[in-house]
Every structure is written in C-alpha cells, then in structure tokens.
Amino acid sequence: MDYQKLAKRIVQRAEKKGARQAEAFLEVGRQSSVRVRDGQIEDLTQSTSKGVGLRVIVKDRLGFAFTSDFEPAGLERLVDQAVKLAEAAAPSKLNGLPGKKDLGRYADTGALFDPAVANLPGDWKVKAALEAEKAGREVDPRIATFNAVGAGDFVSEVYVASSEGMSGGYSGTYVYLYAMPVASEAGQLQKGYWLDYKRFLADLEDPASIGREASRRAVRMLGARRVKTQQVPVLFDPLVAASFIGGLADAADGNAVHQKASVLAAHHGKRLAGAHVTLVDDGLLPRGLSTAPFDGEGVPTRRTPILEKGVLQNFLYDAYTARKAKARPTGNATRGYSSLPGIGTSNLYLEPGAKSPEDLIRETGRGFYVTSLLGHGADPVSGELSAGANGLWIENGELTHAVQEVTVAGNLLTMLQDLDGVANDLQFRGGSTGAPTVRFRQLTLSGE
Amino acid sequence: MPRASAPTRRATSSQLAPLAARRPTPSPLLPQPLLERLLAVAMARGGDFAEVYVERTQTTSVSLEESRIKSAQTGLVQGVGVRVISGAKVGYAYSDDWDEPALLRAASTAAMIAQGTGAERAFPVSRVAVPSHFHIPASLADVEVAQKAALLTRADKAARAFDSRVTQVNGAYVDNTRRIAVANTEGRYTEDALEMCRLFVQVVALGKRDERRMGQFGSGGRVPFTHWLTFPPEDVAREAARQAVATLGAVDCAAGPQTVVLAPGWSGILLHEAVGHGLEADFIRKGTSLFAGKLGEKVASDLVTVIDDGTVASGRGTLNIDDEGNPAERKVLIENGVLKGYLYDGLNAKLMGQRSTGSGRRESFRHLPMPRMTNTFLAPGNHHPEDILKEVKRGLYCATFGGGQVDISNGNFVFEVSEAYQIEDGKLGRPVKNAILIGVGPEALKNVSRVGCDPMPDPGMGTCGKNGQSVPVGVGLPTVRIDNVTVGGTQVG
Numbered sequence: 012m013d014y015q016k017l018a019k020r021i022v023q024r025a026e027k028k029g030a031r032q033a034e035a036f037l038e039v040g041r042q043s044s045v046r047v048r049d050g051q052i053e054d055l056t057q058s059t060s061k062g063v064g065l066r067v068i069v070k071d072r073l074g075f076a077f078t079s080d081f082e083p084a085g086l087e088r089l090v091d092q093a094v095k096l097a098e099a100a101a102p103s104k105l106n107g108l109p110g111k112k113d114l115g116r117y118a119d120t121g122a123l124f125d126p127a128v129a130n131l132p133g134d135w136k137v138k139a140a141l142e143a144e145k146a147g148r149e150v151d152p153r154i155a156t157f158n159a160v161g162a163g164d165f166v167s168e169v170y171v172a173s174s175e176g177m178s179g180g181y182s183g184t185y186v187y188l189y190a191m192p193v194a195s196e197a198g199q200l201q202k203g204y205w206l207d208y209k210r211f212l213a214d215l216e217d218p219a220s221i222g223r224e225a226s227r228r229a230v231r232m233l234g235a236r237r238v239k240t241q242q243v244p245v246l247f248d249p250l251v252a253a254s255f256i257g258g259l260a261d262a263a264d265g266n267a268v269h270q271k272a273s274v275l276a277a278h279h280g281k282r283l284a285g286a287h288v289t290l291v292d293d294g295l296l297p298r299g300l301s302t303a304p305f306d307g308e309g310v311p312t313r314r315t316p317i318l319e320k321g322v323l324q325n326f327l328y329d330a331y332t333a334r335k336a337k338a339r340p341t342g343n344a345t346r347g348y349s350s351l352p353g354i355g356t357s358n359l360y361l362e363p364g365a366k367s368p369e370d371l372i373r374e375t376g377r378g379f380y381v382t383s384l385l386g387h388g389a390d391p392v393s394g395e396l397s398a399g400a401n402g403l404w405i406e407n408g409e410l411t412h413a414v415q416e417v418t419v420a421g422n423l424l425t426m427l428q429d430l431d432g433v434a435n436d437l438q439f440r441g442g443s444t445g446a447p448t449v450r451f452r453q454l455t456l457s458g459e
Numbered sequence: 460m461p462r463a464s465a466p467t468r469r470a471t472s473s474q475l476a477p478l479a480a481r482r483p484t485p486s487p488l489l490p491q492p493l494l495e496r497l498l499a500v501a502m503a504r505g506g507d508f509a510e511v512y513v514e515r516t517q518t519t520s521v522s523l524e525e526s527r528i529k530s531a532q533t534g535l536v537q538g539v540g541v542r543v544i545s546g547a548k549v550g551y552a553y554s555d556d557w558d559e560p561a562l563l564r565a566a567s568t569a570a571m572i573a574q575g576t577g578a579e580r581a582f583p584v585s586r587v588a589v590p591s592h593f594h595i596p597a598s599l600a601d602v603e604v605a606q607k608a609a610l611l612t613r614a615d616k617a618a619r620a621f622d623s624r625v626t627q628v629n630g631a632y633v634d635n636t637r638r639i640a641v642a643n644t645e646g647r648y649t650e651d652a653l654e655m656c657r658l659f660v661q662v663v664a665l666g667k668r669d670e671r672r673m674g675q676f677g678s679g680g681r682v683p684f685t686h687w688l689t690f691p692p693e694d695v696a697r698e699a700a701r702q703a704v705a706t707l708g709a710v711d712c713a714a715g716p717q718t719v720v721l722a723p724g725w726s727g728i729l730l731h732e733a734v735g736h737g738l739e740a741d742f743i744r745k746g747t748s749l750f751a752g753k754l755g756e757k758v759a760s761d762l763v764t765v766i767d768d769g770t771v772a773s774g775r776g777t778l779n780i781d782d783e784g785n786p787a788e789r790k791v792l793i794e795n796g797v798l799k800g801y802l803y804d805g806l807n808a809k810l811m812g813q814r815s816t817g818s819g820r821r822e823s824f825r826h827l828p829m830p831r832m833t834n835t836f837l838a839p840g841n842h843h844p845e846d847i848l849k850e851v852k853r854g855l856y857c858a859t860f861g862g863g864q865v866d867i868s869n870g871n872f873v874f875e876v877s878e879a880y881q882i883e884d885g886k887l888g889r890p891v892k893n894a895i896l897i898g899v900g901p902e903a904l905k906n907v908s909r910v911g912c913d914p915m916p917d918p919g920m921g922t923c924g925k926n927g928q929s930v931p932v933g934v935g936l937p938t939v940r941i942d943n944v945t946v947g948g949t950q951v952g
Contacts (some may be wrong), residue, residue: 076532079555101528200868272663335941385864385873392673397895397947399873418947454732457714457947
C-alpha cells in the first residue's frame with residue numbers, strides 16, 4: 012500500500028467533509044523481540060502494526076481521532092468522528108496546523124535506515140542475548156540469576172500529510188540489547204542493568220561486553236549499606252546524569268514556560284550554570300535515535316541549545332504553543348498516531364568536558380557516586396528533586412563500598428549552579444537522551 | 460523497575476444526561492469457529508498451550524488548559540494476540556489487522572516457538588460465564604463529548620474560585636470502553652466488557668517570591684458517568700487547589716530517620732511498592748525478589764495484613780476476569796505479619812505447581828500477560844487516627860503522595876510525599892516541601908507501630924508501570940504510623 016498517498020487521501024476526504032484544515036499522521040511498523048533465560052529462549056514476540064491519527068480544524072474548532080482500522084469503512088468513520096468532535100469543541104483562534112512558513116525546508120539528516128537491521132537474520136537476537144547472558148554469568152560466581160536478557164529490533168515508517176502543503180515520510184531502523192543480572196551474597200540481592208540502543212547494527216555495543224558490564228554493575232553493589240546523613244559532593248554516572256538533564260528539559264517545555272508552571276520560566280537569557288555547561292536538543296544529530304527530517308507535525312527539526320555555555324537560551328515549542336507564546340516552533344512536536352502532538356525532546360544531550368570520569372572521582376576526595384536513582388525525578392514546577400539513590404562511596408579519590416537506601420535532594424536551579432564537573436564520557440544509553448558523568452559541588456544525602 | 464504514579468460529595472446537575480435504557484448484548488468480537496481455527500494453527504507444531512486474546516478499545520479524552528477546552532479526541536485500538544507456550548518457552552505474535560489471513564499468520568508465527576512437526580488437531584472452546592464486580596448501565600463511549608468537556612469547565616471554575624493564588628489549572632478527562640475475549644486450548648472461552656473513566660486536575664499556585672507549588676487530584680474507576688453526580692468535578696478541582704495552596708511557604712524537609720504518620724487513602728502505594736511487587740510470581744520464580752522462599756515467614760509487624768482484591772466493587776484495579784480469562788480473586792498476601800501467598804498468572808503458576816490467582820494482566824493485545832496487582836490494601840487496625848497523631852512527639856505527617864518506585868532485588872522503595880507537615884507534640888506544624896520516604900520493604904513493615912481503624916481506598920487515579928506495561932490499579936490504607944523511616948530532604952542536623 013502507498014501510505015503517503017493514503018495519508019493525502021484521508022486529508023482530502025476530511026476537507027470534503029467540511030474541515031478547513033486537516034492533517035494525517037500515519038505510522039507503520041514491524042518489530043520483534045526475544046528474551047532468554049538460562050541458555051534457553053524465554054519468549055519471542057513478533058508483530059506488525061499500523062495506525063493513523065487525523066487532526067482537523069472546522070471553523071477554529073479542533074477535532075482529533077485515530078484508528079488502527081484501515082478498512083474503507085474504518086477510515087470513513089475516522090474522518091466523520093474527527094469532524095464531529097471538532098463541531099462539538101469550543102472555538103479558538105489559536106487552533107491551526109503549522110503553516111507554510113513553519114513547514115519550510117528539511118535539513119540533511121544523514122541515514123536513518125540500516126538494511127543490516129531491517130534484514131537481521133531471525134536467530135541473531137537469540138544468539139546475541141545468549142552470548143550476553145553467558146558472558147555476564149562468567150564475570151563472577153556471585154551472579155545468581157538474571158531478571159531478563161533480551162534483544163529486539165524494529166522498523167518503522169512515518170508519513171505526514173496536511174492541507175497546508177505538508178507531505179513527507181521517512182523510515183528508520185532500531186536495534187537494542189540489554190541484560191539485567193542479579194548478584195547475591197550473604198542473603199543480599201543486587202541487580203545490575205546495562206543496555207545499548209542504536210539505529211545501526213554496527214554502532215551497537217557487542218553482546219558479551221553488555222553482559223559483562225551489567226554483571227560488573229550488579230556485583231559491585233553487593234555489601235551495600237546506608238551512610239550517615241550529610242552534605243557531600245555527588246557524582247552522577249552517565250545513565251543517572253541523563254535522567255537529570257531529562258528533568259531539566261521538562262522544565263524547558265515551552266508550554267510549561269508559557270503557563271508559568273516551570274521553574275525556568277523567569278530565567279530566559281540568564282546565566283544558570285558555569286560556562287562548561289551546554290545542553291542541546293538536536294533533531295539532526297548524525298545517527299541519533301530521534302533524528303528525523305521533520306517533527307510530529309511536519310516542522311523541520313533543528314539544533315536548539317537550551318543552555319549555551321551556562322546561559323538559558325531557548326525553550327522548546329510545537330506549532331500550537333509557539334503561536335500561543337508568540338514564539339517560533341522549534342521542531343519539537345512529538346507524538347504517536349494515537350495522540351495530538353505535544354512538546355518533547357529529540358536527541359537531548361549535555362556536551363562533554365575534557366576530564367575523564369576517573370579524574371573527576373580522584374579530585375573529589377570524598378563523596379558519593381550515584382549509579383541508579385529511584386523515583387520520578389525533579390518536579391518541573393518547583394524544580395525540586397528528591398530521589399532514592401544507589402551507588403558507591405568515594406574516599407581518598409577512590410570508589411570504596413556500595414551504598415543503598417539513601418536519598419539525594421536538591422533544586423534544579425541550585426544544582427545547575429553547583430554543577431562543577433563534566434566528564435568526557437558522553438553516551439546515549441537506551442534512549443535519545445545522553446550525558447557524560449557529572450559532579451555537583453554539594454547535595455544533601457539522607458541516610459542513617 | 461516497577462513504579463506507580465498518579466496523574467465530600469453530594470450534587471445534582473442537569474448537565475448530566477439520563478441513563479440509557481438496557482444495553483443490548485454485543486456481538487462476539489471474533490466468531491467462535493475462527494477462534495478455534497487460530498488455536499489449531501497455533502498448536503500445529505506441538506505446543507503445550509495456546510491462547511487467543513482479542514481486544515477492541517474505544518477511548519475518548521478531553522483536555523483543558525488556560526480555561527479552554529484544548530482538545531477532544533477519540534480513537535479505536537483493536538488487535539488480536541496469539542500466545543503459544545512450549546515448556547517454559549513462550550511465542551507471541553499480534554496483529555492489528557483483523558483480516559483472517561493476517562490472524563492466521565500471527566498464529567503460525569507464535570507456533571514457531573514449539574519445535575515439533577505435529578499435525579493440526581481440533582481445540583473446541585465453550586463459553587464460560589463471567590462474574591460481575593461493577594455495574595455500568597450505559598457505555599461511556601455513548602455519552603456526548605460535550606458532557607465530558609463540561610466536567611472540565613466546571614473543575615476549572617472551582618479551582619480558580621478556590622483561592623486567588625491559583626494561577627494555572629490543567630484538566631483531563633479520559634474514558635475507555637474495552638472489550639476483550641480470551642479463548643484457550645483448555646477449552647475456556649470468556650468475554651468481558653470493561654469500562655473506566657477518570658478525571659484529573661492539576662493546579663499551580665503562585666506564592667511570594669516566585670514560589671510555585673503544584674497540586675493534583677483525580678477520581679474515577681470502573682464507574683458509570685453518573686459517578687460525577689456524587690463525586691462532582693468541583694470536589695476534584697478543589698482538592699487539587701487545596702494541595703497547591705496548602706504547600707505554599709513550606710519549609711525544607713529535614714533529612715534523616717523520623718517517625719512518620721501516613722494519612723489514609725492513596726498512601727496505599729507504600730504497600731504497592733514495599734511488598735506488592737516483590738510478591739509477583741515472576742520475580743519469585745526467578746529468585747530475583749527478596750521475598751522469594753519466604754512463605755510462612757514473618758515479614759512485617761503483627762499489625763500488618765495485606766490484601767490484593769480484584770473484586771472490590773467499581774475499583775480502578777477491579778476486573779471480572781484477568782487478561783488470561785481467569786476470574787478475579789481476593790488474596791490475602793500477608794496476614795498478621797506472616798507471608799501467606801504470591802500473585803500468580805497462568806504461566807508462572809504452572810511452572811511453580813500452583814494455580815492462577817487471576818493476576819495475569821496486560822496493557823493491551825500488544826503485550827504478554829504477567830502477574831500484576833489489582834487493588835492492594837492494608838486491613839484496618841483498631842487505633843483511632845487522632846490518637847495515632849497525638850502520640851507522636853516529633854515526626855512527619857504525610858498527607859498526600861506523588862508516586863513511588865521499588866527495586867525488587869534489594870527491596871529499596873521510595874515514595875514521594877507531595878504534601879507533608881511537621882508533627883510537634885502530637886499536633887500538625889508547618890508544611891514541609893520536597894519530602895520522600897525510602898526504605899527496604901520488610902524492614903519498613905516491621906516498623907509499622909499503629910494501624911488506624913479508618914480504612915480508605917484511593918479516589919481512583921493510580922497507574923502502575925512494570926516492564927514497560929501500564930495498567931490501572933487501586934490502593935488503600937488506613938492511617939498508619941511507621942517508626943524510624945529515612946526521610947529524604949535538604950536540611951541536615
């Protein structure tokens with residue numbers, strides 16, 4: 012089926028039924044995943060899926076409907092429902108699709124599709140997962156079992172068509188591998204977790220290395236204990252740092268900012284961190300997981316520095332919020348077919364510094380190196396962060412014993428000011444948000 | 460890592476439509492001969508068990524922002540999943556295309572997990588009656604969208620009228636009408652229709668010196684639209700606004716161990732995180748939960764009796780049958796501190812020589828079932844809530860909660876306290892901000908020193924995430940006192 016044409020036909024049909032503007036967002040995909048356990052396949056899942064969401068504007072009223080039923084009658088119902096919903100909605104001059112000036116030209120994204128992933132041999136994932144499990148088990152006799160070891164791939168196609176002249180599509184590939192071992196000693200269980208997730212097979216970390224790193228992380232947590240309540244320098248490893256900057260980006264959501272429901276709202280143009288802190292959202296990052304020519308409503312993606320050398324430079328917008336806030340869309344409309352566009356990040360990362368993570372630890376002397384967090388992260392409204400933390404204690408510049416059942420707490424704004432070290436180990440692990448190891452001059456740690 | 464989150468009553472209103480008459484019996488989702496054919500194809504390579512899961516979910520959602528209805532949307536998701544079990548191995552394939560060839564392809568893909576070359580056999584199924592734990596006389600999908608939008612407009616007005624410091628109100632109404640059918644090679648064929656709606660309001664209040672506080676509250680469950688007559692949107696909105704305003708001027712939370720008193724209701728996520736997940740049979744079978752092998756052992760204080768009950772009338776976690784077609788049950792997990800049972804889905808039950816407790820749940824046809832909680836609550840004790848507070852010399856009163864999360868292996872759990880007050884000499888003092896509680900499941904439960912006589916379910920807004928699948932759940936807790944809990948905060952000493 013020619014999905015690009017189908018998307019256009021749905022738009023035309025909606026216009027015929029009375030929509031002043033219409034936009035179809037269509038997704039088609041196939042995926043497969045495997046989990047192994049004790050050298051055997053645990054489960055194998057395969058699927059194909061498709062769906063289309065239709066946004067219409069009828070006399071300044073917005074309607075939206077979606078369906079996975081592509082039969083003619085199903086698509087007919089889709090159009091009728093969207094138009095009917097719009098008729099029942101309240102009118103607003105703000106409603107509207109991205110116009111011609113917002114749509115513009117697409118920059119070069121490089122390749123998004125890897126034939127090696129699309130044509131992955133059926134047993135590749137099983138072999139890779141088994142290899143990761145085996146290598147992980149061999150790391151240490153204290154690896155008792157695995158919560159899961161798995162691999163998967165998917166191929167997805169996206170098509171957008173609109174009455175405002177948008178017409179485009181792209182396809183992409185994704186492949187991932189993860190291991191979650193559990194180490195056991197003296198009645199204590201500790202889990203580890205390591206993964207990789209890429210568009211290109213050649214970029215994926217090798218399975219044995221993923222298994223080993225996951226097990227190393229589980230084993231080093233054995234013997235974990237609480238420490239005293241105190242204020243100390245705290246380091247976040249790249250996984251934890253990535254979740255921290257994800258929280259920052261939530262506060263840079265243009266809608267939250269416009270609603271003054273963000274801790275960053277009043278700080279545009281101000282210096283919030285040292286010159287070594289640059290936080291970027293880049294929809295065009297070469298081989299990035301979220302790299303795409305256009306966002307969820309056809310607006311070209313781009314590179315948007317949020318913090319540039321410590322100064323708050325930009326917020327993120329979709330077309331609706333940009334219109335509301337009298338700003339320009341930044342190509343940050345994210346969505347699936349079953350939802351209206353919302354604001355989200357594409358490839359978000361903190362630019363790396365020059366020091367190695369080992370150097371950061373060494374010059375810390377005494378502190379806490381956090382390797383996993385529990386909880387929902389920072390509150391973007393108040394900026395407050397309070398989370399459970401696991402990790403390793405630093406004494407005399409070296410990692411010593413494992414620590415658990417403590418919390419770290421602070422506020423996004425003071426944490427940014429206190430962010431005094433950025434290492435050179437930027438990595439994107441398991442998603443499109445990446446970070447290097449970072450250090451905060453001081454955080455409050457709650458324990459015994 | 461599993462986590463849960465959240466996103467006074469009397470009123471009459473002419474804005475709510477009268478109930479529709481009797482609901483007609485819907486036609487089957489898939490014809491029985493096709494279900495049987497799919498089972499036969501799924502078993503063609505000699506699997507031990509096969510199951511066909513059919514789902515059709517109609518969703519409506521409306522959102523409000525800046526006192527305007529931002530959007531109203533509706534959608535249909537439908538698909539069929541085929542699962543084949545061979546030994547401990549599972550094959551699963553699903554399709555959102557209901558074409559017979561597409562469904563047959565899914566069945567033979569799932570069959571690949573079995574290694575045999577067996578011939579096709581017949582697997583007749585017969586329909587089994589399903590119990591009913593909620594009564595929804597008129598489908599939510601048939602209620603006009605304008606009526607759903609009106610709930611939000613009323614909520615917005617009430618929140619803004621509550622206090623002049625309320626600056627932003629966001630609201631969302633979501634309902635879904637979900638029909639499922641499950642047929643398996645044990646001859647069992649069940650169908651169910653599940654309805655659910657929820658109203659959720661989030662309020663931002665602005666205080667002095669640019670201080671911003673968020674409050675959020677929701678209500679819902681497996682309830683008819685007339686729920687909003689007895690639980691009006693104004694009540695939901697005022698509670699969200701009250702929380703936002705009450706926490707303005709809050710002081711930094713003291714870090715370190717404290718005595719805490721939990722208000723009744725949504726605080727039940729403590730149980731959900733501290734013990735519930737650790738009792739799910741997949742973690743138990745794999746030996747990755749610290750509760751594995753501890754049946755019959757003392758894991759909590761004598762005062763602690765924990766129940767998971769899928770049959771609570773109209774609860775958000777309530778089910779008639781689970782997503783494997785087994786009837787929902789009431790399970791006593793911990794009785795007077797002693798570990799009594801685990802939560803089983805079909806696969807783990809079989810592998811462990813047990814029977815399913817009706818705990819096999821899945822987010823949709825796109826997912827495999829796994830053991831999950833339904834409505835999890837702590838049985839009431841006999842302490843009067845006021846006395847519980849009076850006895851505390853210094854501590855923290857936790858009034859409302861955000862979400863929580865648990866690390867099954869080491870048992871570390873957190874839960875976020877969105878509204879808390881210092882307790883001094885048995886009385887509530889200043890509001891405290893940014894508090895979080897952390898503990899290890901069994902240790903925290905052993906420190907439960909008072910359990911109130913005031914059981915209370917949450918208002919119906921919880922969603923639980925596990926292995927990437929979200930399902931609605933209910934929780935409940937009476938007023939509870941726990942000693943020596945580590946409280947996260949920023950103030951030291």
